[in-house]
Amino acid sequence: MKHMKPMKKLMFWLAIAALGLLASCSTMSVEECKLARWNDVGLRDGMAGEPLSKLNDLSKDCAEAKVVVDTRAYMAGRDQGLYSYCQLPNATRLGLDGKYYNGVCPAAIDGEFRRRVNVGREVRDSREQVRSLDNRRIDLENKLRNAGSDDARKKLRDDLSDNDRNLRRARDRVRDAEYNLDRVR
Numbered sequence: 116m117k118h119m120k121p122m123k124k125l126m127f128w129l130a131i132a133a134l135g136l137l138a139s140c141s142t143m144s145v146e147e148c149k150l151a152r153w154n155d156v157g158l159r160d161g162m163a164g165e166p167l168s169k170l171n172d173l174s175k176d177c178a179e180a181k182v183v184v185d186t187r188a189y190m191a192g193r194d195q196g197l198y199s200y201c202q203l204p205n206a207t208r209l210g211l212d213g214k215y216y217n218g219v220c221p222a223a224i225d226g227e228f229r230r231r232v233n234v235g236r237e238v239r240d241s242r243e244q245v246r247s248l249d250n251r252r253i254d255l256e257n258k259l260r261n262a263g264s265d266d267a268r269k270k271l272r273d274d275l276s277d278n279d280r281n282l283r284r285a286r287d288r289v290r291d292a293e294y295n296l297d298r299v300r
Contacts, residue, residue: 148177157189161196164209166217203231207296210235234295241288248282 143151160169170193174184201220209216210232220228255278259271 142176143173145180145182148173148180148182151177151182151184153185153188154192157192157194158196159192160189161193161219162199163196164200164214164217164219165193166219167193201228203228204300206231207235207299210237211239213239231299234292234299238289238292238296241285241292244285245282245289248278248285252278252282 143156156173157170170184170186170189173189177184197219201224203224206216206228213236214232216229216232218225218229252275255271255275259268259275262268262271
């Protein structure tokens with residue numbers, strides 16, 4: 116994008132904005148098939164990291180509308196979108212957002228991209244585990260306050276002790292995962 120002329124950059128960003136209208140649909144309606152600008156549809160799918168199988172889905176959807184997908188235009192747009200998607204800084208963001216990588220980047224960066232997605236997911240998953248254990252601790256403390264017998268209180272204290280031990284381990288995993296994330300940024 117560095118070498119794009121100002122007018123081409125403007126058209127590129129306008130196309131991105133227009134694609135927002137289609138972004139919420141996983142399939143295309145008859146009307147969308149008839150009006151589709153296949154380069155833009157490919158661009159949107161590339162920027163979203165959609166697998167090539169998405170083209171087959173679109174072809175099936177549009178065949179019902181008696182519309183033939185312009186595969187060449189779609190692929191040109193998809194390639195342009197993948198160029199944007201397959202930037203290494205995007206990989207950790209995907210993992211942190213809980214999204215999955217469909218193996219669409221070039222082989223030269225695929226392994227590193229996949230590794231960075233996994234690092235981001237590890238941070239996200241370990242943070243979620245800490246939140247879950249914190250919520251469990253609060254629930255156990257509330258139950259302990261309302262426990263009616265010594266046996267119930269003993270059981271709840273044991274559960275709290277186990278939960279606290281698991282919480283310490285989970286916080287250690289968050290620390291390690293965040294350290295790894297800082298190293299790949």
